[in-house]
Amino acid sequence: MADNAAREHESSYVDSAKEEIMESFHGDGSSSSDSDSKVKEKKSYPVPQRRNLAHSVSWKEKPVHTLLGGGEAADLLLWRNKKNSAGVLIFATTIWALFEMIEYHLLSLLCHVLILVLGVHFLWSNTLNLFYKCPQFPQVAVDEDTALEIASVLRIEINNALNVLREIASGKDLKTFLTVIAGLWIVSIAGSCCSLLTLVYTCFVLLHTVPLMYERHKDKADDIIEKAEAEVKKQCGVLQEKVLSKVPSRRIKDKKLT
Template sequence: MADNEDSKMDKITEKLRSDNSSSSSSSDSEDEKMSPSETLKSKVYRIFGREKPVHKVLGGGKPADVFLWRNKKVSAGVLGGVTAIWVLFDLLEYHLLTLICHGLILALAVLFLWSNASTFINKSPPRIPEVDIPEEPVREFASALRVEINQALVFLRKIASGRDIKTFLGVIAGLWILSIIGSCCNFLTLVYIVFVLQFTVPMLYEKYEDQVDSFAEKAMHEIKKQYAVFDAKVLSKIPRGPLKDKKRA
């Protein structure tokens, strides 16, 4: 009996060992399968701390498809239309009010003549659709615009408080660069340049994101090094405002 019990115990222990070894080997194999991609993703530097794909960063859906040239015909059509508008208003110096008036004159003249000449050409006049702007989209647009304006005001107030010198200098540098660009071209050309950049930079970045992120990592490392030197020599000597607002009595 004792021998039988010992043999049974030996079989149970062997089974437990085999289960543990199999589970450990399976976990090791899972780690081997998962770790290379996960560790690679965690170690790869992405510009601006990006964790999502470029398509998701742009909001996803059809707008992101247009900016990333998923449908080349639609993207080329939108870019061509914007280019035509820029050429019409900037290069040819055609005015918006003049264009609207000429377009309305042409449309009204065609509809008026067609409606009166329908009895002679035996064709029914074109049906003019009723245009009614719904109230809900206008409210949603106004609400979203209000939120964005409030966020911008909060950001400007934070900068003006004098507590974050790094952000303050970054905003000043950005506004200075924008003023230089604005002195070289008018507002319409600036909007067109931004629009063209939206159609080119995301697409090129998605295509060469590894090379761009590698270069950006080196550039950010050098910028941080230079900023540390500038902070030690200049910014640390500038008196800063109080960290907390004084409580009102």
């Protein structure tokens, strides 16, 4: 009897242990399935793309360096390296002073440069080699691949410019059309007052000063730009209401013809 009682006690203990293990196993399985379902639910939510956020950012919120295209050109215009920027500006000022102030002509400059290059090459090849063992004069040549790359880049840029002009002339954006017309009118007035070289040099100096001043006084400049944009929109609305709205469209003409 005692042995039977002990065996029953052991069997009941083993059964209870098995039940606890099975319950814990099922509990872990349910928790893991719950966690997997939660992970799936989290994965099912759409994630916003960064491109949409980038497109929503206004140009005024971007840094000036990014607006200028970045790279060495933006560093040069924003005076990140003062020696390089000052050197380029001094070189441009020298060229402008030679042609405008001293009234030096382009043909004379090309001839004098060629005379200088030929003289140096002659001395290098004949005179200096009698006293010193000089290396050969460096040979300058234009690579075919480089020429083709430059030609392809020019072709792409010219085609892009023509497409932009075509879109502006189509009249889809009245504000852009009027802005371009006003800009060309101002340039024509400036061209009648000064020469082409002076105009190009003035634009060059403005490119080296205006972005830097805008970067330093960005808040005040943005306020002025916003006021100017509001005034332009107001004037465009008045022009649209008083003039362009009275011009018959092509659709009305086509209907009359039919």
